[in-house]
Amino acid sequence: MAELTELFVTDATSHLAALREGIEREDAGSVERSAHTLKGSSGNMGATVMSRISSELQDAGRSGDLTGARELLTRLQAEFGRVREALEAEKTIP
Template sequence: MSQAKSVDADVIENLKSLGGMELLAELHTVFISTSEALIADLHKALAAGDALGVQEKAHSLKSSSGNMGALQLSQICMQLEKMGQTKDLSQAKDLAQKLDVEFKQVSLELRQIVAAQ
């Protein structure tokens, strides 16, 4: 299976080496719930044309995504963060849709990783 993964296996292995599957399962739960709230808030900020809100939510999500090995999701967040910084949200709606799709994939992969252990 040569399909690209949304979650970096090396990051997951590093997390497991730090605290085992219990830690990974707990981090997964916190990451998903926190990310869902951040994404909802990001969409609200985007709908309101709130560039600072987009920047702040994208920044928070960028960091946590990277820490969980969701590197593509983190990259999307970095782009949204930059759009917020420059106050140019003209392409942000399309990018936010990509973020939604990627987050669903990350959620699925993390759930499978935790369930398989």
């Protein structure tokens, strides 16, 4: 489980950076792809709020309307911080 957790955190960090870059470049396709990947991986980890926000970003990318995407990214980053803390806490449970 520890390896899966580390892989999730590493991949999520990378996809969050890709989302940030995609939003800055107004690259809706990039936003859609990165958000889609995060939606799936966070859902698989049980991070339902993170998955839902990723889904909203994916929809924004698909529609080509990135209005509000920065706010969604801010919410997603905050939720990822909470998820990461929870996963780290689980690693310390015997």
